[in-house]
Amino acid sequence: MTGFDLAIIGTFFLATILVGLSDVKNVTLDVYWVNGRSTRRFALLASTLSTFIGAGSIFGLAGTTFSGAGLLAFAIPVSFLLYFLVFGALFAPKIKAYGDTHQAFTLPDFLESTYSRRVRIAGATVNLVSVALSLALQFLSFGVIVSALIGFDPVLTTIGGGLLMITYATVGGMRADIRTDVFQFCVMLILLSVCLPLVAWKSGGLAAIEALPADFLRGEHFAPPYVMAAALVFLGASVLSSPDFWQRAYAAESKESLRFAMFCGGVLAFLFLSMGVCFGLFARSVMPGAEANEIVPALFSSMLPSGLYGLSIAGLFAALLSTGDTLLLVMSMTLVHDFYRKGMGRELTPERTLRLSRLLVVGVGIAALTIAVVIFSVVHLAIQAVSFGVVLVPSIVFGFYSARPDERAAFWSIVCGAATILVVQTFRPVEAFVPGMVIAFLVYAVIARGGARDVDVIAVE
DSSP: OHHHHHHHHHHHHHHHHHHHHTTGGOOOOOHHHGGGGBOHHHHHHHHHHHHHHHHHHHHHHHHHHIIGGGGGGGHHHHHHHHHHIIIEEEEEOOOOOOHHTTTSSHHHHHHHHHHHHHHHHHHHHHHHHHHHHHHHHHHHHHHHHHHHHOOOOHHHHHHHHHHHHHHHHHHHHHHHHHHHHHHHHHHHHHHHIIIHHHHHHTTTHHHHHSOOOHHHEEEEETHHHHHHHHHHHHHGGGGGGHHHHHHHHBSOHHHHHHHHHHHHHHHHHHHHHHHHHHHHHHHHHHOSSSSSHHHHHHHHHOOOOTTTHHHHHHHHHHHHHHHHHHHHHHHHHHHIIIIIISOOOOOOOHHHHHHHHHHHHHHHHHHHHHHHHHHHHHHHHHHHHHHGGGGHHHHHHHHOOOSSOOHHHHHHHHHHHHHHHHHHHHTTTTHHHHHHHHHHHHHHHHHHHHHHHHHHHHHHO
């Protein structure tokens, strides 16, 4: 790390702060949570993608690939591409219309209006767990990067980076988030367009990947083949229940802008996630004894020249900040809006709600920071964060597309799916999402069918 690299990284942080916090005096609750529902097409694309592709996603996927998934890890980018397109075509317009009609802020708003208050609480709880794990992943990734740069203890740098992101999100809210997302999206493109080709070239390209052991490339020692097949079919479905995707849908200026962001974002998400897989493959080739947490900054430090190294690290920081601040806002909004205001029926003025939201950003941030320090594995955090989100998918799908959404089916689908993941993760963490998703769908289908039969019997009588 040269002085030139440090100057580039310092300039990036200064620009981010100036862009994001330039208008904090005019922030209202609607602006703080959903940017006034007026986000334009390019800003929506940049914000959606830069939030989705956090450095935690890149680190987590690179670490998963490096740890044994091999080429099978490409199932994950393909799955997310598929579900970005599904979300854009079938769900995003409905979510936007619902949000505008009901002045909704969160996914649990939809769950309550479609089912009941207890379904809202169940869905909000699952959202909170999933987002907390994702946020912990961003904090840990930040700590790993800074530790690689300056040689400090990664636990201390994780704590320091987490506190920095918490402070930033507390002040600016959604408007600052989207403004900086556009800037950070442009910085992130450097990773894809310049850094990946250079790392590939210096690592030996396709020849280096072909030389890796066949059992590693097939992922034989990471998980059974059915797990990666299930990842292809189910894992990307977490997009449908992702609270930050719903937040972006509510914040869009129109359905057309939202579709554009989802379709274009899906292609770019596939490319960025595939980049993470490639980093894992190249690291396995040139540094097989490295720690899974640290392979991405290790690749950059050993293969990128001065200047470009600084830009690449700035790109990782951009991915981290754009995801971290959104997740902090989502967690705060879930607690204030879904649990306190709606779940407990407490009335607050917009001004008091805004103050409470900012206070809770600090509280939930510290909780996620604690999770990051305790688990301290990018691979485990990445897998667990996605796993919990999938259990909400049946309630969302049937809520929009069933003629008679069933309240009992939705509640027990969420509860049983989440309980299944909690139990299975204790002994099979990699594939816990598979039985969780299957149980969630089966419970909904069985209970809804029984309820429909009861209704038909009553109608006949």
